Amino acid sequence: xxTTLHQQLEAYVTRNNFPEESWGARGLRPxxxxxxxxxxxxxxxxxxxxxxxxxxxxxxSPELTAAVQSFLEEWDTDDFDTEEREFLYDVACDIMRExxxxxxxxxx
Numbered sequence: 493x494x495t496t497l498h499q500q501l502e503a504y505v506t507r508n509n510f511p512e513e514s515w516g517a518r519g520l521r522p523x524x525x526x527x528x529x530x531x532x533x534x535x536x537x538x539x540x541x542x543x544x545x546x547x548x549x550x551x552x553s554p555e556l557t558a559a560v561q562s563f564l565e566e567w568d569t570d571d572f573d574t575e576e577r578e579f580l581y582d583v584a585c586d587i588m589r590e591x592x593x594x595x596x597x598x599x600x
Contacts, residue, residue, distance in 0.1 A: 497546070497551060497590065497591065500590045501542065501590060501591070504539050504583070504586075505535075505539050505540075509583050510523075510528050510531055510579060510583075514579075515579075518575070520575050527572070527576065531572065531580055534569065534572075534580055535580065535583055535584070538563065538567070539587060541559070541563045542556075542559075542560065542563075542587065542591055545559035546591065551591050551592040551593075552592030552593065556591060556593055557594070557597050557598070560588060560591075560593050560598060561599065561600075564600045581600075
């Protein structure tokens with residue numbers, strides 16, 4: 493994995509992926525802080541899985557797409573409401589694009 497890609501992915505780990513203005517842009521009231529923390533942890537788990545997969549699979553490769561597909565099929569997001577899950581998946585799609593995985597190639 494390139495240094496640049498590693499830095500791009502790490503940015504999702506260290507920043508707030510669900511800032512208040514993003515909720516407002518979606519026409520939503522922000523979820524409670526503890527829910528947002530859980531959402532952040534879910535994203536961190538996704539990033540860590542992607543980073544692990546990138547040790548053996550090239551960005552944009554079918555192997556990486558399959559690893560992402562497998563993760564998302566098992567991703568436990570049942571504790572989140574519909575809007576929170578959509579927000580999570582939108583952030584996950586941004587992360588996928590960083591790794592050259594096309595969200596349209598993922599079926600969940």
